[in-house]
Amino acid sequence: MTTPAMSGPAMEPLLFALVGNPNCGKTTIFNALTGLRQKVANYPGVTVEKKIGECFSQHGALMRIIDLPGAYSLNARSPDEAVLRDVLLGRRADTPRPDRVICIADASNLERNLYLVTQVLELGLPAILVLNMVDVAEAKQWRVDVARLSELLGIPVIPMQATTGKGVIELKIAMSKADLPAPQWHSAPLPTEIKAALQNARDALASTGALHEKASLLEPIYLLSDHDPSHTGIGGEHFIHIRERRRNLEERFPGWEDRFVSDRYGAIEQLCAEVLRRPHTPQETRTDRLDRFLLHPVWGFAMLVVVLGLLFYLIFRVAEGPMGFIEGVFNTLGERVQDKMPPGDLRDLIVQGVIAGVSGVVVFLPQILILFFFIGLMEDTGYMSRIAFIMDWLMSKVGLNGKSFLPMLSSYACAVPGVMATRTIDNPKDRLITILVAPLSSCSARLPVYGLLIAAMLPDETAGPLTKAGLMLGMYALGTGGAFFFAWLFNKGVMRGVSSPMILEMPDYKMPALKSILLHMLERANVFLKRAGTVILGISILIWAASTYPKDHDLTQKAAQITSRIDALRAVNTDAGATELKTAKARLAEVNSGLLAHSAAGRAGHLIEPVIKPLGYDWKIGIGLISSFAAREVFVNTMSVVYSVESDDENIQPLRQRLRDETHPDGRPVYTPLVCLSLMVFYVFAMQCVSTIAIVRRETGGWKWPLFQLAYMTATAWVSSLLVYQAGRALGY
Amino acid sequence: MTAPTKLSELPAGCSAVIATVMSGRSSLTRLRELGLVPGTHVRVVRRAPLGEPIEICVRGSMLAMRNQDAAHIGIVEVAP
Numbered sequence: 001m002t003t004p005a006m007s008g009p010a011m012e013p014l015l016f017a018l019v020g021n022p023n024c025g026k027t028t029i030f031n032a033l034t035g036l037r038q039k040v041a042n043y044p045g046v047t048v049e050k051k052i053g054e055c056f057s058q059h060g061a062l063m064r065i066i067d068l069p070g071a072y073s074l075n076a077r078s079p080d081e082a083v084l085r086d087v088l089l090g091r092r093a094d095t096p097r098p099d100r101v102i103c104i105a106d107a108s109n110l111e112r113n114l115y116l117v118t119q120v121l122e123l124g125l126p127a128i129l130v131l132n133m134v135d136v137a138e139a140k141q142w143r144v145d146v147a148r149l150s151e152l153l154g155i156p157v158i159p160m161q162a163t164t165g166k167g168v169i170e171l172k173i174a175m176s177k178a179d180l181p182a183p184q185w186h187s188a189p190l191p192t193e194i195k196a197a198l199q200n201a202r203d204a205l206a207s208t209g210a211l212h213e214k215a216s217l218l219e220p221i222y223l224l225s226d227h228d229p230s231h232t233g234i235g236g237e238h239f240i241h242i243r244e245r246r247r248n249l250e251e252r253f254p255g256w257e258d259r260f261v262s263d264r265y266g267a268i269e270q271l272c273a274e275v276l277r278r279p280h281t282p283q284e285t286r287t288d289r290l291d292r293f294l295l296h297p298v299w300g301f302a303m304l305v306v307v308l309g310l311l312f313y314l315i316f317r318v319a320e321g322p323m324g325f326i327e328g329v330f331n332t333l334g335e336r337v338q339d340k341m342p343p344g345d346l347r348d349l350i351v352q353g354v355i356a357g358v359s360g361v362v363v364f365l366p367q368i369l370i371l372f373f374f375i376g377l378m379e380d381t382g383y384m385s386r387i388a389f390i391m392d393w394l395m396s397k398v399g400l401n402g403k404s405f406l407p408m409l410s411s412y413a414c415a416v417p418g419v420m421a422t423r424t425i426d427n428p429k430d431r432l433i434t435i436l437v438a439p440l441s442s443c444s445a446r447l448p449v450y451g452l453l454i455a456a457m458l459p460d461e462t463a464g465p466l467t468k469a470g471l472m473l474g475m476y477a478l479g480t481g482g483a484f485f486f487a488w489l490f491n492k493g494v495m496r497g498v499s500s501p502m503i504l505e506m507p508d509y510k511m512p513a514l515k516s517i518l519l520h521m522l523e524r525a526n527v528f529l530k531r532a533g534t535v536i537l538g539i540s541i542l543i544w545a546a547s548t549y550p551k552d553h554d555l556t557q558k559a560a561q562i563t564s565r566i567d568a569l570r571a572v573n574t575d576a577g578a579t580e581l582k583t584a585k586a587r588l589a590e591v592n593s594g595l596l597a598h599s600a601a602g603r604a605g606h607l608i609e610p611v612i613k614p615l616g617y618d619w620k621i622g623i624g625l626i627s628s629f630a631a632r633e634v635f636v637n638t639m640s641v642v643y644s645v646e647s648d649d650e651n652i653q654p655l656r657q658r659l660r661d662e663t664h665p666d667g668r669p670v671y672t673p674l675v676c677l678s679l680m681v682f683y684v685f686a687m688q689c690v691s692t693i694a695i696v697r698r699e700t701g702g703w704k705w706p707l708f709q710l711a712y713m714t715a716t717a718w719v720s721s722l723l724v725y726q727a728g729r730a731l732g733y
Numbered sequence: 734m735t736a737p738t739k740l741s742e743l744p745a746g747c748s749a750v751i752a753t754v755m756s757g758r759s760s761l762t763r764l765r766e767l768g769l770v771p772g773t774h775v776r777v778v779r780r781a782p783l784g785e786p787i788e789i790c791v792r793g794s795m796l797a798m799r800n801q802d803a804a805h806i807g808i809v810e811v812a813p
Contacts, residue, residue, distance in 0.1 A: 073766045111792040112768050142793070225762070255756045261765040265773075278793060297782040389797050393783035396799065402786075500760050501802035503767065506788055506795035 013054075013062040015096060016175060017088065019120050020104035021113050022070035022426065023507050025132040028162040028516045029104060030067040033172070038067075040523055044094050046079045047701040049423075057176035066098060072112075074119045075225045075257070077500060079428055085222055088123055100180055101127040102171070107137035107144055107159070108508055110276055114268045118187055122218060126180035127155045130171060134159045136508045140285055143277040152271060154184025163513040188263040190217070194253055198224075201245040210238035224249060225257050287382075287508040294386055304390055307383070308409065314370050315413040316444065322366040330359035343560065348548065349541075357540035360631065361533040364416050364691065365525055371410055371417040372524045375424065376517030378406075382509045384424065389504060398484045399491025401427065401502045404434040408483065411441035412476075415692045416532070419699055420524060427500065433490045435699060436709050439692050440483035442476045442684060445632040449683050450475055452636050456659040457676035479684045482716065528695070535694035543630045543690075547601040547623075547638075555594050562588045589644030596641050601626050615682065615718065616675040616725040618664065625688070632688045674728040678721040686717035736811045740775065740789070741803035743811065748776035753807035761805055768792040769806060 020026040030038070034053025041050045051067040068087055069080035076082040083092070090097030103120055105113035110131075121127055131137075131144060150157040156174045160167030174180075190198070195217070202220045205211040211219055224246045249256060293299050334355045341347040378384040388402030395404050403425045411418030418438045425431040442450075454468050562584055569581045596602050605622035612622055620642050628635035636655070643662065645654045662670045687693065687710045696706040737743050740751070751773045754761055768791050769775065778788040778795065786797040 072763065075762065075766065077763055109792075109794040112794045115766060115768070140793070257762060258754070258756055258765060261762065262770045265768060265770050282790070291779075295779060295782065295788075300782055385797075389781050389786065389788065390783070392797070392799070393781060393785045396785070501764060502786065502797075502799050503763065503802075504786065504797035506797055508795075 013064050014100060015098045016063060016065045017098035017101050017125075018065060018067045018104060019084065019088070019101055019116070020070060020132075021072055021106065021109070021116055023505055024070070024104045024106040024109075024113060025162045026067065026070060026104050027520070028513045029102075029130065029132065029160070029168075029171075030065065031513075031516045031519050032162055032165055032168045033065055036519070038523075040527060042701065043083055043092070045701075046083065047428075047699065048080050048083045050095070055172070058173055059176055061176075063175060065102075066095070071116060073116055074222045076222070077228070078426060080426065082226065082228075085226075088120065088125070089219055089222070091219075098125065100175075101125045102130060102175070103127055104130045104132055106507075107131040107134045108140055108142065110137070110142070110144065111268060111272050114271065115264060118185055118264060118268060121153060121155070121183035121185045122187065124182055124216075127183050128171065128174050128180065129153060129155055129157045130167070131157060131159045132162050133508075133510070134167075135161050136510055139508070141279045141283050145275045145277075149271075149275040152185070152274065154181055156180070163511060163516075187267045191259075194249075194256055197249055197252060201249065204245060205238075205241055208238065208241045210241050220245075221260070285508065290509050291386070291506075294383070295389065300386075300390060304387060307378075307387075311371075311374055311410070312413070314374060315367050315410065315417070319366040319370050319413075323363050326363050326365070327359060330355055330362070343563075352548070353541040353544045354537075356544070357537045360540055360691075361529065361536050364414065364528065367414050368417045368420065368525055368528055369521050371413075371421060372521045373517060375406070375421055376520050377512050379424065380510070380512035380517060382507045385504055385506050389506065392502065392504070396502070398488040400430050400433060400487055401425070402504065403427075404430055404487075407434050408438055408441060411438040411443060414443050414445070415439040415441065415689065416528070416695050419692065419695045420528065422699065427502075429491075432700065432705065433487050435696055436490060436705065436712075437483040437487045439687055439689065439709070439713065440479050440486065440685065442479040443632075443689075445689065446475075446683055448633045448636050449628075450680055452639075452656065452659075453676045453680050455656045456671050457673045459660075475680055475684050478681065482685060486712070486716075527698070531698040532691065532694040535697065536691045539690040539694070540630050543601070543627060545600075546604070547596060547599050547627050549599060552595060552598040555591050555598065559588060559591045559595065562591065586644070589641075592641055593644040596623065596638075611718075614726065615721040616672075616678050618670055620662075621670075621679065625682075625686075628688050630690050632683060635683075635688075672733070674725060674733045677728070678725040681724050682717045682721040684717070685713055685720055687713035738807060738809075739804050740777075740806040740808050741787070741800040743775075743777045743808060745777050745779050745787075746813065748774060748812050749808035750810045751775055751806055752809045755805040755807075761802075764798070764802065764806070767796060768794065775806075775808070 018026050018030055030051065030053060033055045035055075037055065038051060038053030041052075042048070043050050048069055053065045053067070055063055055065065057063050066087070068084045071081040071084045073081065074085045074088070076085050086092045087095050087098065088101070101120055101123075103117045105117050117129060129149070131146065131149075134144070137144065144159070146157050146159055156177075158167055158170050158174060160171065162168070198217050198220050201224065202211060202217060205220060205223070210223070223242055226242075253259075294303055334351045337351050337355065338347065341350070375384070378387065384406070387406060390402070391405040392402030395402055404422075407418045407421040407425070409418075410421050415438050418441070419435050422431045422434045422438070425434060450472055454471055458468055458471070566581060566584050566588065569577045569584065597605075602623055604626050605619040608622045608626070609617075609619040612625070617625075620639075623642055624635045624638045627638040639659070640655050643655065643658045645658045659671045660669070664670055693706045693710060696709060697703055700706070737747075737749075740749070743749055751769060751771050753771060754765055754769060773791060776790045778790050780787050781797070786799045787803060788795060788797045789803075790796075
């Protein structure tokens, strides 16, 4: 067997770059080529994901493929596009310059897609053009002369239907060729005087180190047209020089950038005149017929409600089963270990720290998998754009756009998948604001807390279920209002950056590619477990340790004695023993309560009492606040331990009664309706969730934003609860 | 009634030719790069149920944009 020259054993495998517009089916093609042989990382310094995969050529040689972010132009307008530009120009130290480029164009939007394609071809790397979605183009009665297009561009052109896998083999064959031609395409030549100015700019920038010496003329064009200094690849000191040069160029040739765009489209129009046949009068397509219904002022909304209702049903109800199952498995595992191991600190660490912590991470998977399956389906079919189209007006009122709607809505189930879903928002500023306000949506973990406090606040005799439901609804409304308010606020003042026009592509409807959706689901789950799961586990163990240590020696011994007595009583199981068992359990609960009060968390409760006293809370509630920092629903269990009652999420009756009976040393009740309300308001706003902090750190690429979020949410919670409590007191409640 | 002169004023179902795209604003460069350059045919397909954004057809592709951005695009040769 002869080995092609390019892939000898001593050579590095060829690196292909996948390049294309958003929504051109790039990821589906990447998945079809690489399958499970791919991994996700981050480009250092930015929150853009770096996806690299492998596949084998027809000759069995290893080929590497990098899936570059979707973009409309090399003239970068977002961190995603800056990464694409910098990788293709070889400006990123962390990523080698690709050897070859696979350009992907959506055949049903060919003219617009050719804008980026022609820009990339001009860079001179050997290339292949994939015409994806030929089926959609055919449905619009568009005919592309593939042979002529290939001839004019000077590169292989491969028609493809990635959703069914048609054309993938042909692409692999083209990729396996030993020599791939360099493209022949050249857009309109640069006007002489601008060319001279650019040459000048290049030399000047090269002398400052912003460009390397051999840079082509295209590199200064794309750097000079990048107006955003936050894009990496352009260091701060270089940016000053670039801005200087740009001002220079702008003064001499006003509107030079605009002229390039017009010239390029002029050239593309000529190309399309030769290779693309379109019907004179646009034909009514399946998409037109569907949109008449799905974007109808009445039916469109009705359909949206149905779709979102289904989403809620899936992430609230359907996810419940697997979540319960996961918790059950870990509970059983914990009990097994409890039985097998001798009592002691190590056993407690493993059972209450590690196993419970891992369980707390894995339990998110059902919701994440379901949400991302749903999102994949919506994006792949094209309905996601319609949701954004319908909701954009509403979201624009607080400075966001329609794409923020679904992540915020998902956060009512859980902010963790909600924050992960913000990846669909391409405007970085809108994405960050959505992440910052998403945890204000009242998630399902707040339900047990609201439930307990409403029950403690409103006795059944005086308040009907309607009043309680109304109060619950009020909490949801408060959170939603808060989310909108802060989105508006952040958009107004805190976040800088140029506002770019909202542009939404409205792709044709098509059948979803299930394989690709499933791969995406797995990838998200994997990213969550690896990047967020470890942080969640770590902090959970810390919080467990804080509520366990330091131990009071006498109390620990007492607890051990009572526990063995309880075991003994259980073993004999007599009527006489039953009474003693009951008292023993009550005593154990008291001892545990004492142990908690003695622990670091218990002392911290005392420590923060001066801060929370103005909100109407005592140090015992303080313990609840501190321990529920891991997750809000922990509040219920912690309060059961604090008040030494046997109670949990499912059965809050004993705890509710205990809360009503709880008094201050002077006899006043602790849980007055006003305190309950103040506490609920606290939970509406406070960032009491380690998992959300961990996922925000992962999605924003550092600790800065999660800490900011923690600070602003906790401050809001404190101030709001203070207002509620003090206003209530002033009014005489 | 005077003919509309901006893309934001073009009623749904009507088409026109782009005459000007306000220059000197880098944020409008993206609209140009999506094919909205002077001389291009454009048709307003529909408005969103709440009045905004508008969906337009340009170079055979469908895009949605808000009124405030469409107001920067001047049009001529309006046809129903």
